[in-house]
Amino acid sequence: MNATAGITPFLTIALSKGRIFEETLPLLAAAGIVPNENPEQSRKLILGTNRPDVRVVIVRASDVPTYVQYGAADLGIAGKDVLIEHGGAGLYQPLDLKIAKCRMCVATPAGFDYAAAVRRGARLRVATKYINTARAHFAAKGVHVDLIKLYGSMELAPLAGLADAIVDLVSSGGTLKANNLVEVEDIMPISSRLVVNQASLKMKRSLLQPVIDSFESALS
Numbered sequence: 001m002n003a004t005a006g007i008t009p010f011l012t013i014a015l016s017k018g019r020i021f022e023e024t025l026p027l028l029a030a031a032g033i034v035p036n037e038n039p040e041q042s043r044k045l046i047l048g049t050n051r052p053d054v055r056v057v058i059v060r061a062s063d064v065p066t067y068v069q070y071g072a073a074d075l076g077i078a079g080k081d082v083l084i085e086h087g088g089a090g091l092y093q094p095l096d097l098k099i100a101k102c103r104m105c106v107a108t109p110a111g112f113d114y115a116a117a118v119r120r121g122a123r124l125r126v127a128t129k130y131i132n133t134a135r136a137h138f139a140a141k142g143v144h145v146d147l148i149k150l151y152g153s154m155e156l157a158p159l160a161g162l163a164d165a166i167v168d169l170v171s172s173g174g175t176l177k178a179n180n181l182v183e184v185e186d187i188m189p190i191s192s193r194l195v196v197n198q199a200s201l202k203m204k205r206s207l208l209q210p211v212i213d214s215f216e217s218a219l220s
Contacts, residue, residue: 014076016061031214127157
């Protein structure tokens, strides 16, 4: 399937449910776009809007870059964490929207001396959904790790003896505290980006550019 597949005479915006959707609504409104339904209250995966030339598709957060890359959506909003894992190939990323902010960090059980383990060159088992991010972080530090891919409930891995540490997104830190885990190292701040299909940008510039410009103005 090539990058132009799925391109239609209207704009398709890929969004995920939850925090990103909610925090994107004011930006969409600034561009004159209002979804007709809330995905939390509807089973529909394709939502109409107040504009006949714009629709919203609801996909998993990790799938947003793929829908945009292959032209099934013209633009979308994805977290920096997702984009790093995806690789960003074929995507134009014009704006950091500064929404859905959190941070990527290393966390361990409260009694684990992470700094000492790193100093003595211990090989650590690290559970994470973010394999590329974790690999790059520990490689840059010269820390030897065995990465264990998980898809959720990261906090359980150290408690169950599966891993020494986790790499995960943290917002308030409440889930870590509830499971007797502590942040031991920040990796990077995370926020959500606007991503645009490059072929759509050329073929639908008259539709796309005003949306991009409206988002940019709303951020200033």
